[in-house]
Amino acid sequence: ILVLVLSSQYIISHVLGEKILECVPRKRERERVWELCSKCLTRMPVQYVIEEWDFRDLTLKTKPPVVIPRPETEELVSLVLEDLGLMQEESHTTDLRSLEVGCGSGAISLSLLRSIPQLRVFALDQSQTAVCLTMENANRLGLQDRLDVHHLDVIKDADVILSKCKPVDFLVGNPPYLLSQDMDTLQTEILGFEDNSALDGLSVICLILALSSKLLTQRVYLELAPYHPPVIQQLIEEMRLGLLYLETRCDLTNRPRFCILQKKGEDEVI
Structure with a gap:
């Protein structure tokens, strides 16, 4: 019930065109609110219901099944x-x-582009819907000129990725990190609406590490599950990729969440 109440507040703000509630909606707005609230009753995430969401200083379009930032x-x-x-x-x-x-949705790449004027980003996703959504958000924000988005699968298209993107100063990503056995424990809002292939799989992380060793000049920044840092450290040692595990950073809840890696043999910095 609390989730529905909070979602309704976002919906009312969306219909009114305001970020903060300031007035009571008129009749036509009330009807629109009820229409959107009805979608929430199906357990659709409010981010999909109102078709946009704030990420840092950006407002991004959202669309199922692309994962919500x-x-x-x-x-x-x-x-x-x-x-x-x-x-x-x-x-x-x-x-x-x-x-x-x-x-x-392009959240990471577009935030970096907004903050770093001299940056050029190559972004890829296995989902054509995600690629189109990233480009739509880039165009709305006026950042499309420094962004190249490709419909490529890191599992199937490694050679193509290397030819299009090499070299890069740093790689950043929030790859799939849930274990297969944990998928059934996800909330209905996630399991029923978001792309499950974007949530599940350690194999993708291994491929990202392998790619990094071939196209990277400096660092890798990954957002992972709290149990992943020691796994990543072990993978780096076993795969002998020429990468150095620098450190683990915790999120605001003090859980180990972010892994930073560096290419070995590079004394220069960005």
Whole structure:
């Protein structure tokens, strides 16, 4: 019930065209509110109901089944921006290139583009719907000129990705990280509406690490599950990819969430 009440508040704000409730809706607005609230009764996430959501300083279009940007991902962007800022102060580099694997709605790439004027981003996703949504958001925000989005699958199209994207200064992503056995425990709002293939799979992370070793000049930033950091450290050692595990950062709930890796043998910084 509480979720529905909160969702209804977002819906009313959306119909009124305001971010904050300031007035009581008129009759036609009340009818529109009821229409959208009816969708919430089907357990559709409010982000899909109102077809947009705020991410940092951006308002992004949302569409099922593309995964909805999470608060933790905002933390990932902040981490990357802070790290890059420190490295740029040391090197005075003017041009940067990055790759995002699994761009979804474009939240990560577009936030980075908005904050770093000298950045060019290559983004890819296995879902054509996600690719189109990222481009739609980029066009709405006026960031399309520095963004290349490709409909590519990291599992099937590794060679194509290498030819199109190499080299990049850093790779950033929020890849699938739930275990298959945990999928049945997800909320109906997630399991019934979001792309499950974008939520499940450690194999994708292994492929991202393998790609990173071939096209990276500097660092990898990944948002993962709290149980993943030691797994990633072990993979780095076993796969012998020429990557160094730098550190694990915690999210606001103090859970180990973000992994930072560096390419070995690179003394230069961005």
